[in-house]
Structure formats: C-alpha cells, structure tokens
Amino acid sequence: MSVRVRFAPSPTGALHIGGVRTALYNYLLARKTGGQFILRIEDTDQNRYVPGAEDYIIETLKWLGMIPDEGVGFGGDKGPYRQSDRKAIYGEYAHQLVALGKAYYAFDTPEALDAQRTAVENFTYNHSTRDGLHNSLTLSKRKPMPCWHRARRM
Numbered sequence: 001m002s003v004r005v006r007f008a009p010s011p012t013g014a015l016h017i018g019g020v021r022t023a024l025y026n027y028l029l030a031r032k033t034g035g036q037f038i039l040r041i042e043d044t045d046q047n048r049y050v051p052g053a054e055d056y057i058i059e060t061l062k063w064l065g066m067i068p069d070e071g072v073g074f075g076g077d078k079g080p081y082r083q084s085d086r087k088a089i090y091g092e093y094a095h096q097l098v099a100l101g102k103a104y105y106a107f108d109t110p111e112a113l114d115a116q117r118t119a120v121e122n123f124t125y126n127h128s129t130r131d132g133l134h135n136s137l138t139l140s141k142r143k144p145m146p147c148w149h150r151a152r153r154m
Contacts, residue, residue, distance in 0.1 A: 003035035007061075007068070008042045008083075011053035015060045027066040039071025041082045106135040 005026040009019050030037040039061065041054055058073040070076025080086055097103035112134070117123045131138060 001033055003029060003033050004038060005030050005035065006038040006040045006071075008040040009057050010042045010045060010048070011050060011057065012045070012048040013050050013053055015057050020060070020064065023061065023066055024064075030069070036069040037066070038076070038078075039068040039074060039081065041072045044083045046084075104135050106130070106133065107139075108133050108135070 007019075007023040007026050009015060009023075027037045029035070039058070041057070043049060043054070054072065061068065068074045070078060071081045094103060098105065113125070116129070116133070120129075123129065125133070
C-alpha cells in the first residue's frame with residue numbers, strides 16, 4: 001500500500017517540536033509504504049503570518065533529513081502547495097456549495113464575534129449559534145447584499 005501524506009504547518013513562527021513530531025510520523029509512513037511525503041504551507045491566516053517562517057520550516061526539514069517529495073520549495077505536479085495560492089480553486093467550490101444550498105455567506109465582523117464571545121460563555125460558532133448572527137440564513141432574501149461583501153467575495 002502506497003500513501004500520500006502531507007505536513008501542513010502554518011508559517012506563524014518557528015517550527016515547534018509537536019510539528020516536527022507530526023512531520024516525522026508522516027515522513028516515516030511515506031518511506032515505509034513507498035509513498036510520498038508532501039509539504040503544504042497552511043498560510044490562510046495572514047494576520048498571524050511571520051515573514052521568513054516558511055523558509056525556516058523548509059530549512060528545518062532539510063536539516064532533519066526529511067526531504068519532501070513535493071511541496072513548497074520542492075516542486076511537484078499536484079500543486080499549488082501553498083494554501084493561499086489555491087484560493088481560486090476553493091472559491092469555485094465554495095460558490096457551488098452556496099448555489100446548492102449546502103453553504104451560506106456569513107457577514108459577522110470580528111467585533112461582532114468578539115462581542116458574542118464576551119456575552120456567551122464558551123461561545124462556539126456552530127449550527128445552534130449561527131441563527132443569532134448575520135448570515136445569509138438569517139437575513140431577508142429581499143435585502144440587497146452589503147457592498148463590502150461583494151468586494152470581499154472569493
């Protein structure tokens with residue numbers, strides 16, 4: 001049995017020991033099965049992005065001798081391997097899910113969500129709390145979409 005496993009760290013700082021452990025498990029499984037070890041960079045949280053962290057991750061893996069078969073900094077034919085570079089692909093599928101009624105648009109601001117976290121102990125955005133928030137499930141279908149939403153669409 002051959003497997004494709006990936007290590008997907010966030011470039012938010014130095015690679016910590018837990019991340020190294022995860023990479024090692026995946027690397028060893030790939031090598032044992034004759035599979036592939038892929039490096040995918042999970043950089044979608046741009047607020048926490050640290051310049052140079054991606055290079056640090058790549059250099060750390062090289063230093064440890066865990067050279068990815070594919071990925072950011074290593075190439076491959078199944079990329080892009082950086083999540084932010086896949087935004088258009090994900091956007092296409094997100095729009096399909098909304099059109100099928102399997103997903104919805106949420107318009108909550110970070111401030112509104114912070115207010116919920118303050119007001120509701122252990123607040124979690126889920127199926128039971130979303131009905132009290134601003135999203136396409138709770139807004140009138142006749143009300144036009146906010147102009148700032150159209151600009152932010154994927």
